[in-house]
Amino acid sequence: MKTKKLMIVRNVMIISTLLMFFSCSKVKEFDNVSENIELEKTGETPLLNTFEEEEKITSSQIKIIKNANCRIKVVNVEEATQLIKKIAQKYKGYVSDERFTNTNYSKENRFTVRIPQNLFDEALDSICSFAEFVDYKNISTIDVTEEYVDITSRLKTKLEVKARYETILRTSAKTVEDLLRTEDKLSKLQEEIESAQGRLKYLSTKVSYSTIQVDMYQTITPKKEPIGYKPGFIDKAKDGMSFGWTILENLTLALFYIWPILLLGIMIFIYLKWIRK
Numbered sequence: 001m002k003t004k005k006l007m008i009v010r011n012v013m014i015i016s017t018l019l020m021f022f023s024c025s026k027v028k029e030f031d032n033v034s035e036n037i038e039l040e041k042t043g044e045t046p047l048l049n050t051f052e053e054e055e056k057i058t059s060s061q062i063k064i065i066k067n068a069n070c071r072i073k074v075v076n077v078e079e080a081t082q083l084i085k086k087i088a089q090k091y092k093g094y095v096s097d098e099r100f101t102n103t104n105y106s107k108e109n110r111f112t113v114r115i116p117q118n119l120f121d122e123a124l125d126s127i128c129s130f131a132e133f134v135d136y137k138n139i140s141t142i143d144v145t146e147e148y149v150d151i152t153s154r155l156k157t158k159l160e161v162k163a164r165y166e167t168i169l170r171t172s173a174k175t176v177e178d179l180l181r182t183e184d185k186l187s188k189l190q191e192e193i194e195s196a197q198g199r200l201k202y203l204s205t206k207v208s209y210s211t212i213q214v215d216m217y218q219t220i221t222p223k224k225e226p227i228g229y230k231p232g233f234i235d236k237a238k239d240g241m242s243f244g245w246t247i248l249e250n251l252t253l254a255l256f257y258i259w260p261i262l263l264l265g266i267m268i269f270i271y272l273k274w275i276r277k
Contacts, residue, residue, distance in 0.1 A: 065142040065206045066120050069213035072131035077107040077218040080130050084113065084214065087126045091119040093209070106219050113212040120210040127214060144203055151203075155196040162189045 074080040077100075088095050093115035101108040115123040128134055169182045231239070255262070 062143070063145045063148045063203065063207050064117075065144060065203075066117055066139070066210040067142075067213075068120075068124055068137065068139045068211070069215070070124070070128060070137040071135040071215040071217070072128060073133040073135065074130055074216050074218055075132060077109050077216055080216055081109050081111070083130060084127055087123060088113050088115065091115050091123045091126075093119075093123065104220065106217055108215070108217040110213075110215045113214060114209045115212060117208060117210045120212075124212055127212065131216075144207065148200070148203055148207075151196050151200055155193065155200065158189055158193050158196065162186060162193065165189065 081098075085095050093113055096112050096114065098109065098111040113123065113127070124137075124139075128137060165182055165186050169179070169186070172178070
């Protein structure tokens with residue numbers, strides 16, 4: 001009898017110990033996930049990812065944004081614009097933001113050329129080859145490797161933390177409070193993940209395609225205006241025909257205004273002629 005009671009007590013103790021261990025492990029897992037998020041918010045990198053990040057920094061491809069702007073003088077703005085558009089197509093790029101201006105003294109066209117980075121130098125040299133004179137040509141580079149690697153590392157960490165939260169939500173969150181707290185964390189994580197993905201996409205686009213801002217112009221010599229104007233024979237004949245037609249039109253209109261007087265004059269003329277007879 002005593003042996004049976006001892007077995008029951010031992011089984012109860014074993015079960016209690018297992019439950020406590022399981023509970024502590026889940027709490028520790030939840031706390032580790034929360035700790036990772038807090039480190040992300042303060043700008044620190046979790047220790048587990050430190051060596052991975054260093055490896056990425058040493059082995060990742062350099063990310064550089066290249067831009068250029070130039071002002072050139074050409075013989076003919078329209079022809080040069082068409083040639084540069086063909087160059088952009090040749091180098092798998094395109095032209096955007098075109099602004100054309102035409103005055104009595106000059107013609108100008110400003111536009112942006114987007115070119116794959118590996119063809120940037122060739123495209124810029126080809127564009128400047130059409131110039132009679134290059135006013136200026138500036139090239140700038142921005143190294144975004146560190147930012148790109150940092151965002152990539154943080155994004156990977158956030159995705160891992162999100163997966164762990166989803167596991168907790170499916171398996172460990174039993175109470176309503178646990179469910180709400182986990183879903184709130186997941187919602188904030190998703191916003192941060194989408195923001196990081198958007199920034200990476202923007203940097204990738206800027207790195208893949210370089211920008212060339214082209215400002216070309218053409219000088220025009222204004223024509224001298226004549227001091228005076230002397231009409232020719234044809235112009236005089238046109239003016240005479242117009243003037244004669246105006247007189248005829250006015251006379252015809254005058255008859256409509258004085259028809260009573262004309263009618264009275266005709267009647268008087270007939271009466272006087274009848275008296276004489």
